[in-house]
Amino acid sequence: MYAEGSGRARQAFCEEREAGPADRSGDAAGGDEGEHVVIGRLTRRMKISDPPGRFQALATNVLRASLAAEVVAWVPVEDHEDVVVSGEVVGLGSKALRLLASALGRDPVRMADNPESARAAHAPEAVRRFAVVAAGTAGALIVVNPAEGRPFGSLEIERTQYVASLIATQSHNARVYADLKDLLFGIIRALTAAIDAKDPYTSGHSERVARIAVRLAEELGWPPQKRSDLYLAGLLHDIGKIGIDDEVLKKHGPLSPQEYRRIQQHVEIGVTILQDLKKLRHILPGVRHHHESLDGTGYPDHLEGDEIPIEARILAVADSFDAMSSNRPYRKRLSPMQIDEILEKGRGVQWDPAVIDALKACRMDVEAIRQKGLGESLIGAVDLAIGRR
Structure with missing residues (x-):
């Protein structure tokens, strides 16, 4: 044949x-x-x-x-x-x-x-x-x-x-199916671009968080399907910041308690934006809970320990690592030694120890990933998202 x-x-x-x-x-x-x-x-x-x-x-x-x-x-x-x-x-x-x-x-x-x-x-x-x-x-x-x-x-x-x-x-x-995949791909690209346009100082942050999270998940032994879902969650984890006022989002000085509460609302706004996209509903737990802390002091639901979805625990480490590694309006990027000290101090308190260990194990890969851009990983993730039943 x-x-x-x-x-x-x-x-x-x-x-x-x-x-x-x-x-x-x-x-x-x-x-x-x-x-x-x-x-x-x-x-x-x-x-x-x-x-x-x-x-x-x-x-x-x-x-x-x-x-x-x-x-x-x-x-x-x-x-x-x-x-x-x-x-x-x-x-x-x-x-x-x-x-x-x-x-x-x-x-x-x-x-x-x-x-x-x-x-x-x-x-x-x-x-x-x-x-x-x-x-x-x-x-x-x-x-x-x-x-x-x-x-x-x-x-x-x-x-x-x-x-x-x-x-x-x-x-x-x-x-x-191909047309639907192209449509969803375009929507995700547009949403990701909207996040970057909202705050030029964090341009590319969502893509880097997505890639870092996938590498951490790979280190933890996750299968390709789950890593693909995590990638989409990483790309869209901050989509709710579209609904935050610029004067709060881009403020150079310390936030007031009221402004900080406003910033915290971005996770719930993100869920509201994405919840009607049926093919993306499975990523909502990661979007909603990536700012929870193991000790229950996070937001929006003050979840503790294993109550926090594992994808959110991975995203929390990826998000924090990239934020600390990047320049922001209110501070310069932290040194690798400073980042390590903060991660170790927050181990078991803010962040999952297993995820911190995964980050240490693949630290060189994570540093390299931060230099890459949007590409084939999104195409594959969209393909798997549409193919799920």
Whole structure:
């Protein structure tokens, strides 16, 4: 099996082999049972977050095995998209398959059911018979040379129609998914830019906090999905500062008690801004609680110890470290020795000792991370956020 221009079909073939015997029963049984197994297998693996070519490779492989045909190929309408082929027939490449897809007119189902009609359709010599099943405006599935020279029957055509429909549906949904991902990516970029524009002195702070938090989580053994969620929370942890008056946010001198209470409101404002974005609701605990302290003196809810969500405890260390490492209107950045002294003094009081230990273990990486900008990490995080159920 191969896919023109890529290795996607080979990957799908390997995945199909790993499915095991229990997942294969009924493939060649024919009738309703075989059809149910084929369609069920594909729908279980039909993910909108997968690139269309990956599902097309899997679908053509499964259908070819089910029909015992020499070749099954997906021919997309758009010329810039790959023709995906399962199996091999001499002389039957992507160009020849595109010719076959258009050779018999525009009917939903077209067949060249003997060698003579195949030659009339300009098929290669090794093609004895073939059928073309259209999938709306998305493309067409081509089945070539059923086993034992048998003609195409209703079972072959109906099963091919089902699979063609699944391919077209997954392709459409994948495009919708990509558009949604681009939209969410744009929203997060816009919100992050709004934070930076609000206070030029802290420009880039949210991105640095996000990256530092991810590195700390990696040191603590967090899996990629949870690190991705933490990255989004880090990017947006200060979004509520958009709602804080500039004269308070940018004040050079000490804050009055009233002004400090106003600053504290940014965590709740942030939750209010984000709570209607359903795909981001899982990051709200980190946004709300990243200023809590282990001893209960933090805000907004005065949580203590393990009451504080672990993502908030990580963000608290990342946030404080970057703040102390940066110049602010009211002070210059602190030296590494000063930062270490403050972190050690607050260990177990303000900050989680395990997170402080993680920071010490990867301190050099954290220093390097502070020099990086917004990039691929956001794209991956958005992809995982949209893909969650």
